[in-house]
Amino acid sequence: MTRRLACLLALLLCQMTAWAHKASDSYLVVDVKGGAVTAQWDIAVRDIDFALGLDRDGNAEITWGELRARQSDISAWALSRLELSRSGACPLTVTGLQVDDHTDGGYAVLHLSGVCPGATGALGMEYRLLFDLDKLHRGLLRLTLDGVTYTTVLSPTSGVVQFGAAQASRWVQFSQYLVEGVWHIWIGFDHILFLLSLLLPAVLVLHMRRWQGVSSFGTAARDVLWVVTSFTAAHSITLSLAALGLVSLPSRLVESAIAMSVMLAAANNLWPVVEHRRWLVAFGFGLIHGFGFASVLAELGLPADALVLSLLGFNAGVELGQLAIVAGFLPVAFYLRNTRFYLRGVFVLGSWLTMLVALIWLLERAFDLQLLSA
Amino acid sequence: MLLNCYQRSLCAGLVLCGTLLASPAHSAPRTPTDDATVIEKLPFRAGDSRARELDALRARARKAPGDTAAAAALAQAYFDMAQARGDPRYVGYADAVVSQFDKNMSADLLVLRGMLRQYRHAFDEALVDFAAVLAQDPERADAHAWRGAIYLVEAKYDQARQECAALLKLQRAVLHGGCTGMVQAYTGQLTAAYSTLQQALALARHDDQRLWLLTRLAEVSAWLGQNARAERHYRDALALGQDDGYLLAAWADFLLDNKRAADVVKLLAAWEASDPLLLRLAEAETLLQMPSAKVHTQALDDRFAAAKLRGDTTHRAEEARFQLRLRKNAAVAVQLATANYQVQKEPRDLRMLLEAALAARDSAAAQPARDWLQSTGFEDTHIRALAAQTLQLAPARKTPVVAP
Numbered sequence: 106m107t108r109r110l111a112c113l114l115a116l117l118l119c120q121m122t123a124w125a126h127k128a129s130d131s132y133l134v135v136d137v138k139g140g141a142v143t144a145q146w147d148i149a150v151r152d153i154d155f156a157l158g159l160d161r162d163g164n165a166e167i168t169w170g171e172l173r174a175r176q177s178d179i180s181a182w183a184l185s186r187l188e189l190s191r192s193g194a195c196p197l198t199v200t201g202l203q204v205d206d207h208t209d210g211g212y213a214v215l216h217l218s219g220v221c222p223g224a225t226g227a228l229g230m231e232y233r234l235l236f237d238l239d240k241l242h243r244g245l246l247r248l249t250l251d252g253v254t255y256t257t258v259l260s261p262t263s264g265v266v267q268f269g270a271a272q273a274s275r276w277v278q279f280s281q282y283l284v285e286g287v288w289h290i291w292i293g294f295d296h297i298l299f300l301l302s303l304l305l306p307a308v309l310v311l312h313m314r315r316w317q318g319v320s321s322f323g324t325a326a327r328d329v330l331w332v333v334t335s336f337t338a339a340h341s342i343t344l345s346l347a348a349l350g351l352v353s354l355p356s357r358l359v360e361s362a363i364a365m366s367v368m369l370a371a372a373n374n375l376w377p378v379v380e381h382r383r384w385l386v387a388f389g390f391g392l393i394h395g396f397g398f399a400s401v402l403a404e405l406g407l408p409a410d411a412l413v414l415s416l417l418g419f420n421a422g423v424e425l426g427q428l429a430i431v432a433g434f435l436p437v438a439f440y441l442r443n444t445r446f447y448l449r450g451v452f453v454l455g456s457w458l459t460m461l462v463a464l465i466w467l468l469e470r471a472f473d474l475q476l477l478s479a
Numbered sequence: 480m481l482l483n484c485y486q487r488s489l490c491a492g493l494v495l496c497g498t499l500l501a502s503p504a505h506s507a508p509r510t511p512t513d514d515a516t517v518i519e520k521l522p523f524r525a526g527d528s529r530a531r532e533l534d535a536l537r538a539r540a541r542k543a544p545g546d547t548a549a550a551a552a553l554a555q556a557y558f559d560m561a562q563a564r565g566d567p568r569y570v571g572y573a574d575a576v577v578s579q580f581d582k583n584m585s586a587d588l589l590v591l592r593g594m595l596r597q598y599r600h601a602f603d604e605a606l607v608d609f610a611a612v613l614a615q616d617p618e619r620a621d622a623h624a625w626r627g628a629i630y631l632v633e634a635k636y637d638q639a640r641q642e643c644a645a646l647l648k649l650q651r652a653v654l655h656g657g658c659t660g661m662v663q664a665y666t667g668q669l670t671a672a673y674s675t676l677q678q679a680l681a682l683a684r685h686d687d688q689r690l691w692l693l694t695r696l697a698e699v700s701a702w703l704g705q706n707a708r709a710e711r712h713y714r715d716a717l718a719l720g721q722d723d724g725y726l727l728a729a730w731a732d733f734l735l736d737n738k739r740a741a742d743v744v745k746l747l748a749a750w751e752a753s754d755p756l757l758l759r760l761a762e763a764e765t766l767l768q769m770p771s772a773k774v775h776t777q778a779l780d781d782r783f784a785a786a787k788l789r790g791d792t793t794h795r796a797e798e799a800r801f802q803l804r805l806r807k808n809a810a811v812a813v814q815l816a817t818a819n820y821q822v823q824k825e826p827r828d829l830r831m832l833l834e835a836a837l838a839a840r841d842s843a844a845a846q847p848a849r850d851w852l853q854s855t856g857f858e859d860t861h862i863r864a865l866a867a868q869t870l871q872l873a874p875a876r877k878t879p880v881v882a883p
Binding site for chain 1: 507508509510511513514515516517518519520521522523524525526527564565566567568570571572574575578599752753754778781782785786788789790791
């Protein structure tokens with residue numbers, strides 16, 4: 106009894122979904138990487154039937170067999186209503202047919218692939234499936250073009266679209282590089298260690314050759330501000346110069362110099378040479394760090410048409426990441442500045458450890474060795 | 480946000496049949512192993528009389544591509560199909576047929592295009608079409624009637640009255656009575672409206688006209704607080720035996736207002752395909768705490784999500800009600816009801832705005848509805864009571880009311 110009830114219920118519910126009314130949509134998911142195109146296109150079986158007539162036996166039920174028998178007709182019909190181009194037309198072929206269900210019933214799933222003449226530049230699309238038969242039909246497109254995702258609704262008045270560098274929202278592009286910038290300061294331990302080495306003494310003052318806590322938060326904050334600002338200014342200069350291709354240095358030299366800068370900054374805490382003008386150190390070595398950021402950016406690739414904007418975004422991201430570190434560091438360091446824990450543990454031991462790590466980096470980078478497992 | 484909708488619909492899909500999915504991102508295309516597996520059921524068999532009728536009309540239109548009469552007949556058949564079954568695909572088909580004639584449109588095709596435009600709430604464009612029809616043929620009563628209907632929805636009662644007058648001049652007594660009766664009903668003359676509509680009913684010969692007038696008589700009776708009379712009119716309308724989504728929705732609302740949720744469940748059990756009717760069914764099931772309430776509520780959620788994906792905003796009135804009564808999300812409901820009220824200003828839109836504003840404790844949002852009541856003098860006591868309650872939400876209003 107229960108089982109029969111369950112069956113009845115299931116039947117009822119499936120019936121309901123099969124008959125739910127909705128205007129016609131197709132779901133088109135396209136991935137373009139360089140010149141290679143792959144796509145999945147879900148088209149309602151009802152729509153295919155309306156356009157081509159699938160119900161061979163006239164029983165108002167479309168079976169897998171009836172659908173499969175017309176695969177070549179369906180493919181030809183669908184492909185004649187979708188055009189992609191990247192420096193010329195990208196001919197598409199159907200590589201497979203499957204089925205799926207959406208809220209309004211059964212769908213044929215066409216798997217497509219193709220090759221474009223060009224691997225860069227804007228991607229053009231002309232979509233006109235069913236528009237001749239059903240003016241309310243919409244194509245719901247999700248396109249991933251070289252890793253950047255676009256979604257749009259394709260209608261009879263918006264079926265011809267262009268995507269790509271020129272079409273990408275400037276703001277989206279800016280924020281993508283901004284996030285990359287934040288991310289790279291966070292995973293760039295050498296930059297963080299350099300900055301921290303310079304910041305550790307900010308809450309301290311050298312008195313009779315002994316470090317002790319500064320009296321006011323303002324003094325510490327001013328010191329931090331100078332250091333961070335000059336580091337920022339310096340690496341922004343070289344990052345821009347390198348990213349724009351105006352200056353280029355061998356990466357081994359840059360990376361070794363960065364390791365050296367961390368070592369020297371930490372050593373300066375243990376055997377003070379520069380005390381009041383740490384901002385000068387920050388500026389000088391900041392120039393080197395800028396080249397390091399530039400190599401990261403080179404890996405990411407800068408869009409040719411939005412070079413400056415992306416550069417600004419990346420730079421702003423690096424600054425934001427830095428600010429977050431400072432905001433976390435300064436209050437805690439100030440609070441602990443007169444404790445043995447800070448003076449001996451964090452400041453002295455921390456500087457020693459930093460120096461040691463930086464030395465290993467230096468050896469690794471200068472002599473192309475692998476001492477620490479990555 | 481979209482992802483959430485996808486995920487929710489995924490869950491619903493699992494609850495429903497295990498195969499129901501709303502998005503290719505989360506769906507799992509499959510390859511059936513058996514050729515006999517049924518992928519989709521069509522609305523009707525090829526041999527069905529309605530299918531044959533449509534086939535004949537299609538063939539006629541295909542044979543004579545420039546023939547506006549053949550095209551108009553086919554588009555009209557599609558539009559009727561959409562009205563009867565509540566299936567928007569037929570509206571798209573009709574639209575495509577009409578769109579082949581961007582120039583040299585006959586009056587018939589212009590009327591159809593106007594109807595299609597009002598269907599997707601493009602009222603201004605629809606009015607342009609009806610004006611073009613009347614420029615071609617000033618005696619087209621249907622163009623006047625449609626214009627009157629649009630002005631009623633937009634709460635432009637003076638303009639609606641002009642259309643009613645035009646219908647009288649064309650000696651279309653039933654259409655004139657329906658038109659005038661509705662203007663009277665919306666402008667604070669319910670008793671006069673009732674007798675006007677009744678006179679029109681006495682003259683009406685066609686069942687579809689009788690059905691429309693009986694439905695309106697029932698609504699007016701309910702606004703007057705005469706429930707027994709309202710029920711009699713609804714039953715007379717239902718007895719005509721025609722499928723009509725508007726009638727079923729109005730009757731279901733009447734039953735819900737009178738705490739007869741069980742009757743709604745019985746009435747609408749077979750109507751889940753239509754969004755407005757499924758909404759009322761789910762409301763009734765929720766009131767009765769039936770297990771199916773959950774499934775139907777989720778199904779509605781999926782349908783609204785699917786409509787949103789394609790940029791469709793014509794469901795806002797239903798969606799506001801759905802958010803308010805089923806999702807208990809007053810904040811969203813009040814936004815939707817406000818947006819809907821900017822397009823549609825009929826008593827049910829007004830009531831939804833008031834109910835949502837009340838639930839969200841947002842007196843300012845109810846201001847347009849209170850203004851409407853003030854300017855029209857609309858008499859329904861229930862709606863007037865709601866409006867009075869929204870005023871009490873903000874006893875000391877110091878700043879001028881600004882919509883959120």
